[in-house]
Amino acid sequence: MTYIWYLIALVLLVIPFSAMVFLPINKSKPVLLGFFLIFIVFMYGPMMTMGVLSFQGPFGSMTLPAKDLGSLHWFTELRAESSLMVGVRDGITKSLWVSLVVAAITAVLSLSLGMAFRRQFRGGGILFYAILLSLMTPGLLLSLGLSFLLYYIGFNKGEGMLGYVPIIGVQAVWALPFGFLVMMSVFNRYDARAEEAARDLGASSFTTFREVTLPLIWTGVFGAGLFGFTLALNEFERTFLISGAINTLPLKLYIITSSSVLRPYVYSLGVVTIIISFLLIALFLIVSAITGRKKALAIEEDGSGVDDLPSMTAAAASGD
Amino acid sequence: MGGSSAVVATTGPRRSPLTTVAWILPGTIWLLLFLIAPLVMIILVSLWERTPVGFAAFSFSLDAYGRIFETSVFLDTLKNTIFRSLLVTALCILIGYPIAFYLARCVKTIKFQIALFIVVLAPFWVAYVVRIIAWLPVLGRQGVINYFLVEVLGVVDEPISALFYSTFAITLALVQLYVLFMVTPIFFQLATLDEAAIEAARDLGATPGKVFREVIFPLSLPGVLIGCIFVFVLVMGEFATVRIIGGGTIQSVGTLVNDYYTIPDLPAAAAAATMLVAVMTVGVAILLRFSKIREVV
Numbered sequence: 315m316t317y318i319w320y321l322i323a324l325v326l327l328v329i330p331f332s333a334m335v336f337l338p339i340n341k342s343k344p345v346l347l348g349f350f351l352i353f354i355v356f357m358y359g360p361m362m363t364m365g366v367l368s369f370q371g372p373f374g375s376m377t378l379p380a381k382d383l384g385s386l387h388w389f390t391e392l393r394a395e396s397s398l399m400v401g402v403r404d405g406i407t408k409s410l411w412v413s414l415v416v417a418a419i420t421a422v423l424s425l426s427l428g429m430a431f432r433r434q435f436r437g438g439g440i441l442f443y444a445i446l447l448s449l450m451t452p453g454l455l456l457s458l459g460l461s462f463l464l465y466y467i468g469f470n471k472g473e474g475m476l477g478y479v480p481i482i483g484v485q486a487v488w489a490l491p492f493g494f495l496v497m498m499s500v501f502n503r504y505d506a507r508a509e510e511a512a513r514d515l516g517a518s519s520f521t522t523f524r525e526v527t528l529p530l531i532w533t534g535v536f537g538a539g540l541f542g543f544t545l546a547l548n549e550f551e552r553t554f555l556i557s558g559a560i561n562t563l564p565l566k567l568y569i570i571t572s573s574s575v576l577r578p579y580v581y582s583l584g585v586v587t588i589i590i591s592f593l594l595i596a597l598f599l600i601v602s603a604i605t606g607r608k609k610a611l612a613i614e615e616d617g618s619g620v621d622d623l624p625s626m627t628a629a630a631a632s633g634d
Numbered sequence: 635m636g637g638s639s640a641v642v643a644t645t646g647p648r649r650s651p652l653t654t655v656a657w658i659l660p661g662t663i664w665l666l667l668f669l670i671a672p673l674v675m676i677i678l679v680s681l682w683e684r685t686p687v688g689f690a691a692f693s694f695s696l697d698a699y700g701r702i703f704e705t706s707v708f709l710d711t712l713k714n715t716i717f718r719s720l721l722v723t724a725l726c727i728l729i730g731y732p733i734a735f736y737l738a739r740c741v742k743t744i745k746f747q748i749a750l751f752i753v754v755l756a757p758f759w760v761a762y763v764v765r766i767i768a769w770l771p772v773l774g775r776q777g778v779i780n781y782f783l784v785e786v787l788g789v790v791d792e793p794i795s796a797l798f799y800s801t802f803a804i805t806l807a808l809v810q811l812y813v814l815f816m817v818t819p820i821f822f823q824l825a826t827l828d829e830a831a832i833e834a835a836r837d838l839g840a841t842p843g844k845v846f847r848e849v850i851f852p853l854s855l856p857g858v859l860i861g862c863i864f865v866f867v868l869v870m871g872e873f874a875t876v877r878i879i880g881g882g883t884i885q886s887v888g889t890l891v892n893d894y895y896t897i898p899d900l901p902a903a904a905a906a907a908t909m910l911v912a913v914m915t916v917g918v919a920i921l922l923r924f925s926k927i928r929e930v931v
Contacts, residue, residue, distance in 0.1 A: 319802045331728055336843040337842055338842040353754075359772065360772045361760065361768045363772055363778055364771060376770060377777055378781050426660050427657070429657045433649065441662060449864070450867050450868075452867065452888070454871055458907055459671070459674075461895075465900070480668075483664070490665070544759050549762075572878065580767060581767075587761045591756075591760050592756065592759075
């Protein structure tokens with residue numbers, strides 16, 4: 315039976331692919347547009363269904379058909395005084411604090427590594443691949459290895475404030491390549507002339523960094539931090555084996571789905587996390603747009619607009 | 635993304651070696667502590683003796699490997715996991731390439747392109763567990779798909795209960811979770827193609843199929859390979875999707891590692907994880923040999 319599903323999927327996928335390969339762009343465009351729309355439904359459909367089901371009345375179930383739509387029952391349920399909901403809210407608080415710290419650490423580490431890679435240095439290649447390695451390490455393995463390390467040094471998982479150290483550690487490692495790549499793209503079209511001018515006027519390298527470099531790149535640093543925040547907020551597998559009793563929201567959600575009877579509050583909780591994530595993306599885009607406009611204005615005033623056209627288009631293309 | 639030499643901006647002012655060390659140090663220490671040390675630990679622990687609650691450090695033996703290969707369970711699961719990863723990777727290419735192609739080459743204005751790209755990428759920032767849970771109402775016995783098959787289309791008489799808790803459901807969810815790792819590198823590669831080469835091929839009378847096969851596709855290959863590496867490696871190490879959607883009936887190497895860990899048989903968990911790393915390394919090495927990716931990137 316399963317093979318029929320695979321076969322259907324395969325046939326459906328071959329259509330847009332062969333249209334892309336064999337037809338000229340003006341003919342393949344409508345086919346690809348259709349496929350793109352189906353893809354969007356594929357990506358957002360499950361979340362949308364979940365969203366709809368979270369607005370059911372008290373008798374709502376986990377599946378269709380939805381009962382008494384338009385009620386906020388399962389959202390108010392999140393505020394109940396049951397031990398389950400207290401645990402969930404506790405998880406949200408912990409997640410937010412952890413994410414804030416991870417955001418700060420990611421921003422600082424990305425900034426310092428970004429500064430380091432502005433010039434070549436011995437071992438730079440190895441360090442570069444080490445940063446990217448964290449993108450390609452499955453979360454469970456990282457969690458497993460770190461739990462071994464903690465066991466070896468006799469560390470009590472999840473106890474006290476110290477228990478947060480490994481959690482923050484792996485989450486920052488996960489966010490680091492993203493923040494680092496943001497800083498790299500910032501420095502790639504960065505104008506070093508202002509720094510040189512400051513140095514020529516006798517500023518020390520520390521003063522130059524604080525007074526000239528940092529104001530020019532702070533949005534990049536902010537972006538790196540925001541990457542850290544969002545990724546940490548949603549991180550699950552990397553924290554799974556090292557958290558001990560510290561249950562961040564994703565861990566709490568996993569425990570709920572694998573142990574108790576599911577009610578639609580799981581969906582309303584999912585909706586809340588989706589809204590938070592999308593608000594953070596919006597925040598990132600707004601900050602990028604503001605700096606993009608500032609940069610464009612500065613170039614206009616400078617009168618060197620023609621000269622800087624390539625860097626402007628590069629900035630526009632990367633949405634910064 | 636690029637190699638170290640291409641990526642180094644060399645826009646920075648001259649500086650003393652001490653300053654360089656100061657910039658490198660925090661990040662390096664962090665990576666050593668929370669990335670390199672854990673990975674080294676996995677290999678070490680797999681070679682150590684088991685104790686009732688954990689492992690005895692530096693007591694070397696190969697017993698853990700003996701234990702995981704004692705029955706055929708581990709090997710079968712490893713084979714299934716490799717097969718599933720290859721299947722998901724192939725599906726991600728089939729889906730991801732046309733999507734990246736549409737975004738990069740069919741959408742004309744840059745603003746619209748950025749907007750659509752953000753729409754495509756946004757789900758990446760939604761909690762991974764939440765995205766898995768969102769499949770419940772779609773694939774369940776009374777889920778959306780069954781609802782359509784039974785009530786609307788009437789092609790089947792009763793709901794297909796095998797939809798959830800099946801390998802097909804897992805494959806579908808994995809493709810949805812990881813396809814963005816394929817779309818993004820291909821998109822960046824296609825968006826920065828050398829237009830002159832494509833124009834030249836067209837002017838010389840190449841058919842659209844030929845232009846694609848001989849110009850566009852070869853030039854986009856580095857993006858495809860990076861995408862393949864991401865998807866293959868991440869699906870190999872996958873754990874939560876298989877556990878939640880498989881409902882405990884379907885195993886992957888990741889769930890086996892977790893099972894060994896909860897027994898607890900830490901060296902066996904480490905041995906299983908080491909085998910996983912070995913397969914992933916071989917997979918990546920094969921993919922890299924496919925092309926001269928090191929030179930292109």
